[in-house]
Amino acid sequence: MIGLLQDLLAPFYLQLKFIHLLAVMVWVWSTSVAYAYYLVPVFKAWRRNPGDEGVIELRNWVMERFDHGASYEHIAFPIVLLTGPLLYIAGGWSTSAAWLTLKILIIVGVFLPIEICDYYISHLGGNKRRIRETGDMVRYEQAIHRHWWFFLVTSGPVMVFAMAVIYLAVTKPI
Numbered sequence: 001m002i003g004l005l006q007d008l009l010a011p012f013y014l015q016l017k018f019i020h021l022l023a024v025m026v027w028v029w030s031t032s033v034a035y036a037y038y039l040v041p042v043f044k045a046w047r048r049n050p051g052d053e054g055v056i057e058l059r060n061w062v063m064e065r066f067d068h069g070a071s072y073e074h075i076a077f078p079i080v081l082l083t084g085p086l087l088y089i090a091g092g093w094s095t096s097a098a099w100l101t102l103k104i105l106i107i108v109g110v111f112l113p114i115e116i117c118d119y120y121i122s123h124l125g126g127n128k129r130r131i132r133e134t135g136d137m138v139r140y141e142q143a144i145h146r147h148w149w150f151f152l153v154t155s156g157p158v159m160v161f162a163m164a165v166i167y168l169a170v171t172k173p174i
């Protein structure tokens with residue numbers, strides 16, 4: 001079965017790699033400008049002026065736009081997760097490629113749990129626009145706080161491990 005799949009996919013190895021890489025780029029960078037130049041400044045302003053109505057209005061607007069904007073990242077991630085294993089099969093890769101095994105461990109151990117939380121707080125139960133439309137502003141405020149904590153906890157590890165995964169994949173040092 002795997003052998004048959006490998007025979008079918010092998011002629012398209014480079015095309016698969018092209019899609020994999022394109023999706024990796026979108027996954028890694030699509031939220032970066034919005035995060036660094038919109039989200040972080042407005043959240044810092046809110047931490048400095050927690051009662052300022054104007055800042056809170058801006059914070060909520062930016063956060064709701066960010067929930068929506070994260071769609072690019074969250075469409076790209078499943079494409080990365082699909083094309084990666086297809087490349088694995090097409091290329092006849094195995095666990096003897098230590099760089100690849102380490103890369104997969106980082107993805108499963110670090111990125112999968114983070115992304116599951118991120119899907120939930122951005123698009124599902126934690127989506128700010130939908131919570132606002134229910135009129136429950138206490139829950140809305142809790143969702144904003146939770147998302148802010150999510151950023152504080154995950155941003156550092158995400159940047160370090162994303163660069164580590166790309167470094168492993170490109171240089172294959174081990």
Ligand code: HEM
Binds near residue numbers: 081084104
């Ligand atoms: C966050 C997830 C991932 C990121 C950031 C990522 C990143 C990359 C990058 C940058 C390359 C290009 C390497 C090059 O052309 O020199 C690559 C290739 C590859 N990736 Fe991924 N990848 C991810 C997920 C996966 C998964 C889940 C698998 C397999 C289970 C996988 C398997 C592969 C394989 C087999 C190649 C081809 C290596 C080669 O032909 O040189 N990737 N990946």
